[in-house]
Amino acid sequence: MKKIVSDVKKSVVPSKSLINSKRSIAEIAMQFVKKEIEKFSDVIDAEFGGSYAKGTWLSKEADIDIFVKFKKSTSDERFEDIAKKIGFASMKKFKPYVRYSEHPYVEAEIKKTKINIVPCYDVKEGQWKSSADRSPFHTKFMQKALTSKMKDEVRLLKTFLKSIGIYGAEIAKQGFSGYVTEVLILNFDTFENVIKTISKIKEGQVIGKTSKKFETSIVIIDPIDGNRNLAAAISKQNIGKFVLACRAFQAKPNTKFFKISRRKQTSSWENVLTVKFDFKMRSPDIIWGQIKRAASSLSTQLELGGFRVLRSMSYTDEKKEAYLFFLLESSIIPKKYLKKGPEFFREDGCKSFIGKNMSKTELMWIDDDSKINSLEKRNHDNAITFIKEILRKNLQNGIPKGLQSDLRKGFKVYLGGKSLSKSIKEASLEIISTDEKIFCFNK
Secondary structure (H helix, E strand, C coil): CHHHHHHHHHHHCCCHHHHHHHHHHHHHHHHHHHHHHCCCCCEEEEEEEHHHHHCCCECCECCEEEEEEECCCCCHHHHHHHHHHHHHHHCHHHCCEEEECCCEEEEEEECCEEEEEEEEECCCCCCCCCHHHHHHHHHHHHHHHCCHHHHHHHHHHHHHHHHCCCECCCCCCCCECHHHHHHHHHHHCCHHHHHHHHHCCCCCCEECCCCCCCCCCCEEEECCEEEEEHHHHCCHHHHHHHHHHHHHHHHCCCHHHHCCCCCCECCCCCCEEEEEEECCCCCHHHHHHHHHHHHHHHHHHHHHCCCCEEEEEEEECCCCEEEEEEEECCCECCCEEEEEEEECCCHHHHHHHHHHHCCCEEEEEECCCCEEEEEEECCCCEHHHHHHHHHHHCCCCCCCHHHHHHHHCCCEEEECCCCCCHHHHHHCHHHHECCHHHHHHHC
């Protein structure tokens, strides 16, 4: 393992010339921003943040975050308005555009380097008004806490997480943020120690110090806020992938764990049900949250209708189109199904069951377990017609309100992959593929 780690480290640690190049770009961007903030009394200062400021950025990826600090008394409306004005004016030479998180921020690109102009409030530790307010405290803390060696270990861990597709805190990914990787290295000192610890981690295990109890599968405590569980934003699936990947790498160390590889189709599109619709433009975090909840809700509806959903996922281009995918055990199910009722000794239960089902049953009997059984006909035995009826007549059953108006304007339902473009198939390939990296240690 040590030799592989050593070899990989050479490729993820930026060279001196690259560091100097990024520093030059960062200084240019900061000069433009500081010139603009002088025009607004609501703004106190601007400072670097994120992986660039902490020295944990990857050699091939170096976004530069500039945090514009506002007075705590600034209203939300002025906060957003002034932040956009500063962002667009400072980056006007570099084709700026708005991105969205909790609050909008401005992004641009200087010499192939993304510059993020992010607003936050100048508050005391713990008195957060927005989620971005913690970032300057995270930056200052890690600048002091991480040694230069540990920063390189963070880079290794980030690369490892990226290769298995679980790096990124955005709702679309629900993965491990850059800050979480720093916290893990802070707790375990090296990449190898993280691998060994996570390989043996127990359910509910706490990483860090806290007096509070949390219900997530693992707990990662924010070192500047003992009441904050960083793992709460990470999906169970991604935590599971991390655990299995650590076990796999420890069992068979290989450089492939640091390289992003294209997924290979291991199952067919035959029983993949797809719902496609257009949506009115909104924040990426909002639309991702909505379509994830919609996929979960429709999975439940399909199960209630008798269709077994093996897995589901969602995807959006963040501009116009959204997709909900459901891998079904079968898209066609028997026209008749068995409904089990109560034991005949339960008088009230029997009366209720018989009263509700007698008029529509094809056959009713008592089985060997003393229970009343009813053979009934389904309204739908085809997944396509079933899901279409749900979307036309029962949108209120779990579909987020924000999506209901979009779906009322129209949607399309597909079975199989023939009607899907190549790019959409690639984006959603996870639903019918196996990541051999994280399962290979069982071979």
